[in-house]
Amino acid sequence: EPEVTQTPSHQVTQMGQEVILRCVPISNHLYFYWYRQILGQKVEFLVSFYNNEISEKSEIFDDQFSVERPDGSNFTLKIRSTKLEDSAMYFCASSETLGGASETQYFGPGTRLLVL
Amino acid sequence: RKEVEQDPGPFNVPEGATVAFNCTYSNSASQSFFWYRQDCRKEPKLLMSVYSSGNEDGRFTAQLNRASQYISLLIRDSKLSDSATYLCVVPKSYGQNFVFGPGTRLSVLP
Numbered sequence: 001e002p003e004v005t006q007t008p009s010h011q012v013t014q015m016g017q018e019v020i021l022r023c024v025p026i027s028n029h030l031y032f033y034w035y036r037q038i039l040g041q042k043v044e045f046l047v048s049f050y051n052n053e054i055s056e057k058s059e060i061f062d063d064q065f066s067v068e069r070p071d072g073s074n075f076t077l078k079i080r081s082t083k084l085e086d087s088a089m090y091f092c093a094s095s096e097t098l099g100g101a102s103e104t105q106y107f108g109p110g111t112r113l114l115v116l
Numbered sequence: 117r118k119e120v121e122q123d124p125g126p127f128n129v130p131e132g133a134t135v136a137f138n139c140t141y142s143n144s145a146s147q148s149f150f151w152y153r154q155d156c157r158k159e160p161k162l163l164m165s166v167y168s169s170g171n172e173d174g175r176f177t178a179q180l181n182r183a184s185q186y187i188s189l190l191i192r193d194s195k196l197s198d199s200a201t202y203l204c205v206v207p208k209s210y211g212q213n214f215v216f217g218p219g220t221r222l223s224v225l226p
Binding site: 033035041042043044045048056058089091093103104105106107108109110112 | 161214
């Protein structure tokens with residue numbers, strides 16, 4: 001069964017450093033997403049991406065964040081200058097289309113980011 | 117009203133019990149709804165999608181009441197492996213970003 005993959009599974013970084021989280025969405029999916037989950041809290045939407053551009057972003061997704069699809073398979077989330085409060089689990093998701101059964105989003109296993 | 121609210125839990129039930137979770141949502145324009153389950157420190161995994169009045173898949177039944185903006189999830193004959201956090205998910209607009217509820221934790225006890 002196709003699945004979303006993410007690397008690395010864990011990332012430890014110093015405050016102020018840049019991190020890049022990588023995702024490989026399901027191959028025939030067209031819509032890509034990043035979510036985050038701070039420990040003990042709910043899953044929160046960050047950004048959605050379609051046709052090589054951001055289609056929607058949340059208030060959390062400020063100028064320190066960026067997304068890119070550098071090639072035909074990878075989808076990345078960059079945090080330019082990490083803060084302590086960026087420590088969270090980051091989930092990538094993808095969906096085939098919008099609407100109906102095919103809007104179901106499938107989640108990757110996540111990258112646990114710890115900012116020290 | 118918060119965008120998506122769920123029973124606070126936790127629910128501790130014996131094996132074989134029937135348990136129901138409730139979820140309310142604020143966006144009356146939402147057309148589709150989802151239940152995901154999340155194991156500790158793992159990703160959300162799709163359990164059921166709900167597009168009309170309800171859906172049934174084996175021991176799991178989801179019901180939707182659009183007038184009351186309410187979704188429920190019923191689990192019959194609970195198994196130990198059903199222990200997880202159950203997440204009610206409502207898309208914010210047509211497709212696009214998912215709004216997650218805070219989740220309801222279920223522990224099925226032997």
